[in-house]
Amino acid sequence: MGKRTYGKEFGFMTRAVHTGNDVDAETGAIRRPITMANSYELPYDPSDINWSGAGGNLYTRNGGSNQAYLQEKLASLEGGEDCIALASGVAALSGLFFALLQSGDHVVFGSVTYIAAYRLLNELFNNKFRVETTLVDTTDPDAVRKAMRPNTKLVHIETPGNPTMMITDIAAIAEIAHEHGALLSVDNTFASPFNTRPIELGADFVIESLTKYVNGHGDAMGGAIIGKKEHLDLIRAQSQINLGGTISPFNAWLIMRGAVTLPLRMRQHNESAMKIAQWLAAQPGVRFVAYPGLPGCKGHEIAKKQMSPGFSGMMSFGLNADHDTHNKFVSCLKVITSAVSLGHDESLIAFLGEDDERQYLYPEEFHGGFFRFSVGLEDTEDLIEDIRQALEKVGLA
Numbered sequence: 350m351g352k353r354t355y356g357k358e359f360g361f362m363t364r365a366v367h368t369g370n371d372v373d374a375e376t377g378a379i380r381r382p383i384t385m386a387n388s389y390e391l392p393y394d395p396s397d398i399n400w401s402g403a404g405g406n407l408y409t410r411n412g413g414s415n416q417a418y419l420q421e422k423l424a425s426l427e428g429g430e431d432c433i434a435l436a437s438g439v440a441a442l443s444g445l446f447f448a449l450l451q452s453g454d455h456v457v458f459g460s461v462t463y464i465a466a467y468r469l470l471n472e473l474f475n476n477k478f479r480v481e482t483t484l485v486d487t488t489d490p491d492a493v494r495k496a497m498r499p500n501t502k503l504v505h506i507e508t509p510g511n512p513t514m515m516i517t518d519i520a521a522i523a524e525i526a527h528e529h530g531a532l533l534s535v536d537n538t539f540a541s542p543f544n545t546r547p548i549e550l551g552a553d554f555v556i557e558s559l560t561k562y563v564n565g566h567g568d569a570m571g572g573a574i575i576g577k578k579e580h581l582d583l584i585r586a587q588s589q590i591n592l593g594g595t596i597s598p599f600n601a602w603l604i605m606r607g608a609v610t611l612p613l614r615m616r617q618h619n620e621s622a623m624k625i626a627q628w629l630a631a632q633p634g635v636r637f638v639a640y641p642g643l644p645g646c647k648g649h650e651i652a653k654k655q656m657s658p659g660f661s662g663m664m665s666f667g668l669n670a671d672h673d674t675h676n677k678f679v680s681c682l683k684v685i686t687s688a689v690s691l692g693h694d695e696s697l698i699a700f701l702g703e704d705d706e707r708q709y710l711y712p713e714e715f716h717g718g719f720f721r722f723s724v725g726l727e728d729t730e731d732l733i734e735d736i737r738q739a740l741e742k743v744g745l746a
Contacts, residue, residue: 369422438558441572444588516648523551561692619659634745
């Protein structure tokens with residue numbers, strides 16, 4: 350039986366189940382196995398092998414079987430030509446920046462991004478490699494246009510933005526970047542490919558922290574870069590092989606397994622988050638709710654245009670309370686867990702206090718401290734009740 354392929358003629362759910370999987374040639378198993386080897390048999394005459402080359406099974410740092418299967422699935426789900434799966438979302442970010450940028454290049458990037466992207470671009474690449482960077486509110490296309498320079502090589506955005514849930518118009522920013530000869534990368538972690546596919550909106554690269562929604566079970570780490578093969582060949586050669594941030598076979602297998610249920614999980618995340626955001630917005634003890642599915646939130650109209658069928662399971666909210674009461678509220682929760690990360694099966698919440706170094710970049714309502722809340726797969730009514738009883742215990746119900 351030949352290898353089965355699943356292109357765009359098949360729906361998202363069908364591709365999530367089947368792409369990258371096949372019948373194992375040796376055993377006949379209908380699931381490809383975990384290949385834990387770090388080395389593969391050499392040909393009869395290996396003298397002309399490029400030991401730092403990618404493609405084909407040679408050494409797992411150069412690429413392995415489980416990584417390749419996962420890459421096939423992710424490229425299909427994101428609508429890209431090619432994919433590189435790496436050890437974490439940060440490995441994907443740093444791998445992209447390392448391969449594309451050199452001294453003298455300029456990067457425009459969003460003022461609200463994951464802390465590692467902020468650190469890499471605003472400090473490390475700037476100070477160590479003399480890459481020029483400009484922070485911009487990317488929800489304002491005119492601000493992005495004004496920030497562009499002749500040496501701008503890359504525009505990097507994150508939408509929804511972490512942790513303020515800001516929404517950037519991907520198509521509009523792609524047009525601006527391309528007008529100026531720059532490339533656009535989009536961190537799509539909060540949305541997942543189920544809700545948003547940036548390449549279809551004009552982006553050159555998509556970054557996913559596979560640790561989050563794509564895996565969905567809180568038990569594996571990974572990251573991915575999706576884009577055109579010509580760009581990814583460069584990133585694979587320069588960053589994966591020479592920086593060594595390759596995903597392990599076991600993590601690749603776990604994420605491959607998790608991705609199968611991505612459509613089903615995202616439907617529940619979307620539905621529960623919308624109901625909880627609406628409920629929170631009606632509570633007198635809640636200071637604000639930032640969720641792109643709420644009509645009153647900034648960016649809602651753009652989110653409706655580029656996020657479908659839902660708005661993800663991430664939100665931020667603050668209480669009409671002081672610092673200590675925010676922490677007391679978390680300590681009263683019984684179902685929702687206080688922990689970092691997001692996109693797990695269980696709901697996670699983290700209190701971000703007033704001393705956040707990027708507070709000055711956030712909207713004013715965030716300045717009194719707030720929660721980043723990842724809505725899980727529990728019964729929606731149980732989550733609402735958990736929040737209600739915690740609000741009651743701290744005197745805010």
